[in-house]
Amino acid sequence: MSGLSRGAPDKVTIKVRGDGRLLGESNQEVEYQEAKAREIEEAGAQAGRPDNAALFERARQVLPGGVNSPVRAMRQVGLDPVFIESAEGGEVIDRDGRRYLDWVGSWGPMILGHTNPQVLEAIREAAARGTSFGAATEAEVELGEEVVSRMPSVEMIRMTSSGTEAAMTAARLARASTDREVLIKFAGAYHGHSDGLLAEAGSGVATHGIPSGPGIPAAQAAGTVVVDWNDRDAINRALADHDVAAVFAEPVAANMGIVPPEEGYLQFLREATGKAGALLVFDEVITGFRVARGGAQELFGVKPDLTVMGKIIGGGLPAAAVGGPRELMNNLAPAGEVYQAGTLSGNPLAVAAGLATLRQLDATAYDRLATLTDRLVSGLDDLAREHNLEVASAPGLVTLFFSARPVRNFSDAMATDRERHAAFYRAMLERGIWLPPSQFEAWFVSLAHDEIAIDRTLMAAAEALAATDPNRVIG
Ligand SMILES: Cc1ncc(COP(=O)(O)O)c(C=O)c1O
Numbered sequence: 261m262s263g264l265s266r267g268a269p270d271k272v273t274i275k276v277r278g279d280g281r282l283l284g285e286s287n288q289e290v291e292y293q294e295a296k297a298r299e300i301e302e303a304g305a306q307a308g309r310p311d312n313a314a315l316f317e318r319a320r321q322v323l324p325g326g327v328n329s330p331v332r333a334m335r336q337v338g339l340d341p342v343f344i345e346s347a348e349g350g351e352v353i354d355r356d357g358r359r360y361l362d363w364v365g366s367w368g369p370m371i372l373g374h375t376n377p378q379v380l381e382a383i384r385e386a387a388a389r390g391t392s393f394g395a396a397t398e399a400e401v402e403l404g405e406e407v408v409s410r411m412p413s414v415e416m417i418r419m420t421s422s423g424t425e426a427a428m429t430a431a432r433l434a435r436a437s438t439d440r441e442v443l444i445k446f447a448g449a450y451h452g453h454s455d456g457l458l459a460e461a462g463s464g465v466a467t468h469g470i471p472s473g474p475g476i477p478a479a480q481a482a483g484t485v486v487v488d489w490n491d492r493d494a495i496n497r498a499l500a501d502h503d504v505a506a507v508f509a510e511p512v513a514a515n516m517g518i519v520p521p522e523e524g525y526l527q528f529l530r531e532a533t534g535k536a537g538a539l540l541v542f543d544e545v546i547t548g549f550r551v552a553r554g555g556a557q558e559l560f561g562v563k564p565d566l567t568v569m570g571k572i573i574g575g576g577l578p579a580a581a582v583g584g585p586r587e588l589m590n591n592l593a594p595a596g597e598v599y600q601a602g603t604l605s606g607n608p609l610a611v612a613a614g615l616a617t618l619r620q621l622d623a624t625a626y627d628r629l630a631t632l633t634d635r636l637v638s639g640l641d642d643l644a645r646e647h648n649l650e651v652a653s654a655p656g657l658v659t660l661f662f663s664a665r666p667v668r669n670f671s672d673a674m675a676t677d678r679e680r681h682a683a684f685y686r687a688m689l690e691r692g693i694w695l696p697p698s699q700f701e702a703w704f705v706s707l708a709h710d711e712i713a714i715d716r717t718l719m720a721a722a723e724a725l726a727a728t729d730p731n732r733v734i735g
């Protein structure tokens with residue numbers, strides 16, 4: 261892959277370099293950059309460094325599919341995974357030194373961008389004091405207090421190392437405190453890869469078209485009822501037909517692409533679960549500390565019973581948490597009898613990174629994130645109109661759906677044109693724009709992005725759409 265664009269074949273004439281910067285009208289610079297990229301590659305090969313393809317081959321020998329998490333594979337967009345060497349601000353840099361504007365942000369945690377100086381300093385300071393004690397620390401209490409001060413429904417938290425574990429813990433707590441077993445989840449939502457929550461999941465499960473059954477005991481699968489997002493009748497029926505312990509919801513669905521709740525839907529979920537004696541669990545692993553200071557529960561003014569948090573809470577290191585009112589949370593051991601534990605839970609480095617991240621996320625930061633998101637959405641909206649596509653968004657989150665009609669649930673998301681998305685993805689990557697390699701994911705806006713980064717992305721998108729739109733009229 262050259263990493264460079266040649267300009268669109270028809271009316272769009274903007275030329276953009278591999279790193280996304282404008283080239284003006286000159287093709288000489290494109291050629292110069294291409295030659296330089298070839299030189300770097302050849303120098304690497306001479307130094308005995310495997311190129312991307314050779315490294316992927318090695319990776320496949322020791323890592324299933326060559327990756328440690330399926331969403332990193334780029335198979336669904338027709339590519340081998342690009343190996344990343346480093347990152348800085350709003351960019352990731354591959355092993356050949358190509359810089360890409362990064363709209364993945366490690367799938368959410370990097371809301372401040374990469375290598376944020378305060379976060380790095382906090383990690384350094386914590387590491388110098390020891391990387392893990394397996395004992396209580398003051399910083400964990402500070403992080404708990406910070407989260408409680410933000411999330412309207414949370415009085416206590418229990419930390420875990422991943423969102424998957426936090427969601428599992430929420431399920432166990434909900435079952436124990438209601439003395440019921442059935443969980444309701446939404447088709448296309450993702451709550452991690454635990455047995456009971458993987459049914460009809462979005463994210464990598466949907467991207468790779470993988471059935472959620474293999475390896476999951478039938479009894480576990482039977483304990484989960486799946487309903488359509490934004491559907492009220494389906495929830496009412498499921499709550500009437502089963503003794504439901506909890507309804508799990510991403511308050512803004514983000515793992516089938518961004519699908520916001522329809523007007524009043526979260527309030528409806530709150531009332532319906534309350535009447536049925538079921539708990540409402542908001543999985544705010546993506547929305548938490550992103551769509552507002554206190555997550556989607558603040559943005560929409562709806563308080564869940566339990567909240568699952570992840571990503572930003574660890575500032576780019578492995579940390580997650582489940583939170584809720586004292587009455588529920590004190591059921592967890594050792595205060596109560598619901599067992600949950602973790603060797604690295606509340607790890608000092610992760611806690612330091614999380615605290616240093618959250619402390620920078622003040623009102624000014626959220627205003628800025630909203631301004632940046634609006635600029636990106638408004639530019640994409642213009643392009644979407646031109647190419648008959650749909651844009652969905654929430655503060656800090658955007659999806660360009662290759663669909664002519666709005667997406668309100670998983671079936672609509674599944675009906676999008678995945679081939680066209682893949683062609684667009686490849687065209688964007690060539691133009692130095694790093695997007696999630698799946699139609700069923702969000703673009704993550706960070707505070708390290710600026711207006712220039714957004715405009716570079718929009719210019720690249722204009723070219724990429726013009727070059728890949730099957731209905732384009734040339735001339
Ligand atoms: C909404 C949601 N919940 C849970 C998870 C699982 O988190 P983790 O990957 O940390 O296990 C994710 C991961 O992307 C997620 O998006």
